[in-house]
Amino acid sequence: MDEMPEENGEVEREIETSEESSVVVTRRWESLARRRRILIITVSLLLLLLIIAVLVWRSRKGAETASEETSPVVSVRVARVERQTIAQQVTALGTVVPRDQAQVSAKISAQIKQMPLLKNRVVHAGDVIAVLESSDLQAQRNEAAAALGESRANQQSVTTGTIPQNNAQDQKALRDARAAVTNARATYERRLALYQRGGISKKELEASQLELTKAEDDLRLAEQTVALRTRSLNPNDRAQAAARVNQAAQHLGALDAQLSYATVRAPITGVVIDQALYEGSFVSSGTTLVTIADISQVIVKAPFADTVAAQLKVGDAATVLPTDAPGEQMTGQVTLISRSVDPANRTVEVWVTLGNEAGHLRANAAAQVSVSTNAKQDALVVPSSAVTLDAANSNEGTVMVVDATSVAHEQKVTIGVRSGDVVEITSGLQGGETVVTEGNYSLPDGTKVEVSEESNSEEGGSGNKNTGDEP
Incomplete structure (x- = not known):
């Protein structure tokens, strides 16, 4: 009877132990299930993120491909930013006058007995006029x-x-x-x-x-x-x-x-540019018969702004372009700068003297005078067509710089001296850059460009010229 209770106690302990073991096993399974669920959720989230990333990448690539397909390559001409001497060209429209001119007049009142047609004829000093x-x-x-x-x-x-x-x-x-x-x-x-x-x-x-x-x-x-x-x-x-x-x-x-x-003679050698009277006419004392001009050397009288005239000096070289002879270019020298200013338009008369042995310049004709001032050495120079100014009279503007990948980028610049078809760049460029000279108007920033073959040949030619290589 005593052994039965002990056996029952052992049985109870075994049952309790068994129950505890089952609880532990159950808890372990529940823990494993939670971890599995967390892992599955984590993997699912990672897969979802990967799928989203792939979709975003494909979307961006498609957008870039579409952008490349919709953005055509623009053909342009370019030039390289170089360092060279530049001087400002100031111009004015002047009048050509002979250096020596004489109005031949009669000193007595009488009828003209002899007088040939002399206009445009060359006469020498002492020749009989009438x-x-x-x-x-x-x-x-x-x-x-x-x-x-x-x-x-x-x-x-x-x-x-x-x-x-x-x-x-x-x-x-x-x-x-x-x-x-x-x-x-x-x-x-x-x-x-x-x-x-x-x-x-x-x-x-x-x-x-x-x-x-x-x-x-x-x-x-x-x-x-x-x-x-x-x-x-x-x-x-x-x-x-x-x-x-x-x-x-x-x-x-x-x-x-x-x-x-009674015998009227030519006082100078020159060309008769005007004949007022002819044979048979009655001439009064003091009346002009002919006008003789020596056009072998002429003077171009041009009005320059007083601010510009202050930069000029006697002896400066000048270029003369006759308006009635396109393409003709002549060189002369500043020989006189007036000491008075026209109060009406604030201009100063400047004389440019030059030879005219060939007779290309006509008396009283118009000619454009160009004089170089404000010369600068080793200046950054680009073609004028490369700069798009903010305003016509502004010194600031933009240029399109082409990088190594043939993409044009907009660059703000400040210009200085202007000389014909080139301008000085005082800020914005360092030298050696390639800028667009043709096709830059309204060209968007970041546009893919293609340099034309003519531009390449011109750039190569200018490079040879600057380095001194012979073609």
């Missing part, structure tokens, strides 16, 4: 010459006295006295020589000296006689006679000068 009618002047000149002769005769009559016979006798006596003195002096000198050698006596020498003294006295008497006769005339008569002679001579000289004016 001959004016001068018959009346010639008649007046002859009359004046006769009046001068009469005045001189009257003056001679007043000066020499009113009795010609007495005057002649006095003049003869004067001449005889002079001859006698000459002869007596010669005789005395010969006898003096003989006396010194002992050839004659002193008495004979004294006789010769007496004869010489008498001859000299006779000469003085004759001279005093002539002088007394001249002084005996009225001084007023002599003055009036001299005045009449002087007046007649001046009148004759004036007529000779007027006669010389």
